[in-house]
Amino acid sequence: MDHQAVRTRFAPSPSGQLHVGNLRTALFNWLLARHHRGAFVLRIEDSDAARSDAERIERLQGDLEWLGLGWDVGPGVDSPVAWQQSRRTDLHAEAAGRLRHMDAAYYCFCSTERLAALRERQKKAGHPPRYDGCCAGLDPVRSAERVAAGESAVLRLRMPAEGSLRFIDAVRGEQSFQAADLDDPIIQRADGSAAFLFANALDDALMGITHVLRGEDHLSNTPRQIVLLERLGQSVPVYGHLSLVVDDQGAPLSKRRGAPGVGTLRDEGVEPAAIANYLARLGNPAPADGLEPLDTLAADFDVTRLSRRPVRFDRRQLDYWQSLAMAAAPVARLRPALRVDCVPGDRVAAFIRLVQPNLRRADELNDWALRLFSRQSVLNGALEARLRPSGAAFFETLAGLLESAATADWKPLRAELEAATGRRGGALMKPLRQALTGLDHGPALGDIIHLMPADIRRLRLQQAAAIAAPGADTDA
Numbered sequence: 498m499d500h501q502a503v504r505t506r507f508a509p510s511p512s513g514q515l516h517v518g519n520l521r522t523a524l525f526n527w528l529l530a531r532h533h534r535g536a537f538v539l540r541i542e543d544s545d546a547a548r549s550d551a552e553r554i555e556r557l558q559g560d561l562e563w564l565g566l567g568w569d570v571g572p573g574v575d576s577p578v579a580w581q582q583s584r585r586t587d588l589h590a591e592a593a594g595r596l597r598h599m600d601a602a603y604y605c606f607c608s609t610e611r612l613a614a615l616r617e618r619q620k621k622a623g624h625p626p627r628y629d630g631c632c633a634g635l636d637p638v639r640s641a642e643r644v645a646a647g648e649s650a651v652l653r654l655r656m657p658a659e660g661s662l663r664f665i666d667a668v669r670g671e672q673s674f675q676a677a678d679l680d681d682p683i684i685q686r687a688d689g690s691a692a693f694l695f696a697n698a699l700d701d702a703l704m705g706i707t708h709v710l711r712g713e714d715h716l717s718n719t720p721r722q723i724v725l726l727e728r729l730g731q732s733v734p735v736y737g738h739l740s741l742v743v744d745d746q747g748a749p750l751s752k753r754r755g756a757p758g759v760g761t762l763r764d765e766g767v768e769p770a771a772i773a774n775y776l777a778r779l780g781n782p783a784p785a786d787g788l789e790p791l792d793t794l795a796a797d798f799d800v801t802r803l804s805r806r807p808v809r810f811d812r813r814q815l816d817y818w819q820s821l822a823m824a825a826a827p828v829a830r831l832r833p834a835l836r837v838d839c840v841p842g843d844r845v846a847a848f849i850r851l852v853q854p855n856l857r858r859a860d861e862l863n864d865w866a867l868r869l870f871s872r873q874s875v876l877n878g879a880l881e882a883r884l885r886p887s888g889a890a891f892f893e894t895l896a897g898l899l900e901s902a903a904t905a906d907w908k909p910l911r912a913e914l915e916a917a918t919g920r921r922g923g924a925l926m927k928p929l930r931q932a933l934t935g936l937d938h939g940p941a942l943g944d945i946i947h948l949m950p951a952d953i954r955r956l957r958l959q960q961a962a963a964i965a966a967p968g969a970d971t972d973a
């Protein structure tokens with residue numbers, strides 16, 4: 498492989514929000530291009546005008562940029578190459594004309610009624626629906642005259658009648674199709690517009706795409722697209738078909754079935770690094786298991802390792818990568834999410850560093866800030882019931898000790914707390930943590946104690962003591 502020349506693309510139809518399945522396709526193409534220091538193209542397949550609009554294209558761009566997938570050709574990049582399929586119609590029409598003149602394509606006048614009846618007959622006989630070649634033998638000159646006279650016709654690609662069509666799929670290995678199973682596909686509709694299969698392959702060739710990674714659902718298009726490009730004398734890209742991403746029920750992800758959209762995950766506060774790291778490993782046994790930047794993921798990327806079996810999207814796995822991304826995020830990135838103002842300015846950075854491994858999303862900083870710095874109580878009914886058995890004296894002792902002790906050095910402080918309360922381990926730490934933070938889990942207790950202002954610690958422990966005092970529950 499000439500590494501400099503690798504050129505991949507992502508070719509979405511702007512029909513709505515990207516979901517994690519399409520985003521993985523984009524990511525894999527990007528990783529492949531970057532692995533070889535090649536180029537990545539973003540082509541918008543918007544020929545189906547009804548489904549396209551500028552806003553959707555912008556959203557799509559925004560989603561890819563957010564993930565960190567920049568492109569060398571595409572929206573916003575100054576390049577003479579038209580990246581919008583709807584602006585490439587002249588190229589499609591020219592190639593369709595050429596195929597027809599070579600007799601590699603022919604006009605088909607079959608009515609929709611005839612085709613529907615044909616399909617019905619085939620279905621009844623238990624055969625797969627396929628075009629029967631009714632118009633394949635028409636005289637091309639006569640057909641052109643009929644079209645010139647205003648008769649409606651589509652253009653079909655003439656596929657080989659026999660033998661087999663083979664290609665090496667970059668992911669799935671050798672693929673072989675029987676010519677007899679592949680009917681002549683429509684390449685140009687009656688209104689002169691290019692059909693998906695045709696525009697898609699032609700644009701790949703004309704844009705110099707060398708590698709196409711796309712969903713397995715396109716596998717059966719590939720032999721037809723290869724024939725098409727060969728007839729046009731264009732070079733054929735390496736095709737690699739990615740196994741589908743499926744949901745918990747094993748159904749392919751789709752927006753209709755509620756697959757999470759990229760915009761939704763973004764709104765939920767999921768970090769781009771978390772999605773990139775999760776998706777990069779979905780069906781890809783990547784060697785490194787820590788959170789990696791895109792460039793490292795690209796350096797490790799190898800299409801031959803990709804899974805050929807469907808892969809399940811697992812939200813818990815994404816949450817795991819999200820927690821790693823939160824723990825690794827620079828303070829400055831998380832800082833804007835802190836909107837409550839109870840954290841003293843000189844403790845903000847230390848606070849963020851302490852709690853960030855416990856965040857699932859950046860705005861949870863606010864909850865932690867209230868727990869550690871605000872005078873607002875962290876207790877609730879359920880927690881109060883769990884604190885009571887410790888007794889008021891226990892919390893009063895802790896309050897007294899924390900008041901006088903140096904909190905910077907946790908080990909000796911802990912020893913002091915143990916000696917004074919006669920408790921160790923969970924019997925000591927659990928109620929202490931609950932009283933201070935209102936939670937069972939969180940950052941190391943010594944660090945929390947050190948970070949919390951003395952008056953807040955005192956307040957929390959006094960509140961706990963009041964709750965645990967005899968008769969406190971009956972008063973309440």
Ligand code: GLU
Pocket residue numbers: 508509510542697709710711712715
């Ligand atoms: N626009 C097509 C799709 O979104 C592109 C298929 C391909 O990658 O070749 O499914």
